[in-house]
Amino acid sequence: QVQLVESGGGVVQPGGSLRLSCAASGFTFSSYGMHWVRQAPGKGLEWVAFIRYDGSNKYYADSVKGRFTISRDNSKNTLYLQMNSLRAEDTAVYYCAKDPGPQGYYFDYWGQGTLVTVSS
Amino acid sequence: DIQMTQSPSTLSASVGDRVTITCRASQSISSWLAWYQQKPGKAPKLLIYKASSLESGVPSRFSGSGSGTEFTLTISSLQPDDFATYYCQQYNSYSLTFGGGTKVEIK
Numbered sequence: 001q002v003q004l005v006e007s008g009g010g011v012v013q014p015g016g017s018l019r020l021s022c023a024a025s026g027f028t029f030s031s032y033g034m035h036w037v038r039q040a041p042g043k044g045l046e047w048v049a050f051i052r053y054d055g056s057n058k059y060y061a062d063s064v065k066g067r068f069t070i071s072r073d074n075s076k077n078t079l080y081l082q083m084n085s086l087r088a089e090d091t092a093v094y095y096c097a098k099d100p101g102p103q104g105y106y107f108d109y110w111g112q113g114t115l116v117t118v119s120s
Numbered sequence: 121d122i123q124m125t126q127s128p129s130t131l132s133a134s135v136g137d138r139v140t141i142t143c144r145a146s147q148s149i150s151s152w153l154a155w156y157q158q159k160p161g162k163a164p165k166l167l168i169y170k171a172s173s174l175e176s177g178v179p180s181r182f183s184g185s186g187s188g189t190e191f192t193l194t195i196s197s198l199q200p201d202d203f204a205t206y207y208c209q210q211y212n213s214y215s216l217t218f219g220g221g222t223k224v225e226i227k
Contacts, residue, residue, distance in 0.1 A: 035216075045207055045218045047218065106154040106209060107154075109166075110163035110164055
C-alpha cells in the first residue's frame with residue numbers, strides 16, 4: 001500500500017531555513033510526479049510545488065517562488081522541500097502528495113503532514 | 121492563475137439528505153477538476169477526478185458533474201461519516217488551485 005511519511009517540520013525564526021523530507025513506499029516512486037501542498041491553521045489547501053517523475057521539470061506557487069526548492073532522490077524514494085527566507089505566512093501543515101501520473105495533475109495519495117511554525 | 125470559487129462555504133444537513141456543492145472556475149478548465157474530502161486533523165482524501173470519475177474505493181453515493189466553468193459534487197444520501205470539509209481543485213494549468221472549501225455540518 002502507498003505510504004508517504006513527512007518529516008523535518010518544527011519551529012523556525014523568520015528568515016530562517018528548513019528542509020522537509022517525504023519518504024515514499026508501496027509504489028514505484030521514480031514513475032510518478034510528486035507535490036507539496038500546505039494548509040495554514042484553520043485555512044484551506046494551497047498547492048506549493050510539483051516535480052516531474054524524473055526531476056526534469058518543476059513548478060512553484062508564486063507565493064514561494066525563489067524561496068522554496070523541490071527536489072527528489074529516486075534512489076532513496078524520497079521527496080524534499082528546501083524552504084529558505086521563511087515568513088510568518090509560511091506557517092502551515094505541509095503535506096507531500098503523489099500524482100497519479102508522471103506529469104502533474106492532482107493528488108491521489110497524501111502523507112499525514114508535518115507542521116512548520118515560523119515565529120520569533 | 122485560475123480562481124476556484126466554492127459555494128456554499130458552510131452547509132447544514134441531516135443524515136439521509138441529498139447534498140450538492142458547487143465549484144466555479146474563473147475560466148474554462150474543461151473537465152480537469154478533482155474533489156477531496158478532509159476531516160479535522162487528517163489529510164485530504166481524493167473522491168473524484170476528471171470532474172466525474174469516482175476514485176477507487178469511494179462510495180457510489182458520491183458523484184461529480186460539470187465541465188467548462190461550473191461543477192458540482194453531489195452526495196445522494198448523506199451518511200454520518202460524510203460530515204467533513206470538501207475542496208475542489210483544478211488541474212487545467214499551473215498554478216494548481218483549490219476552492220475555499222465547503223464544510224458540511226450536522227443540522
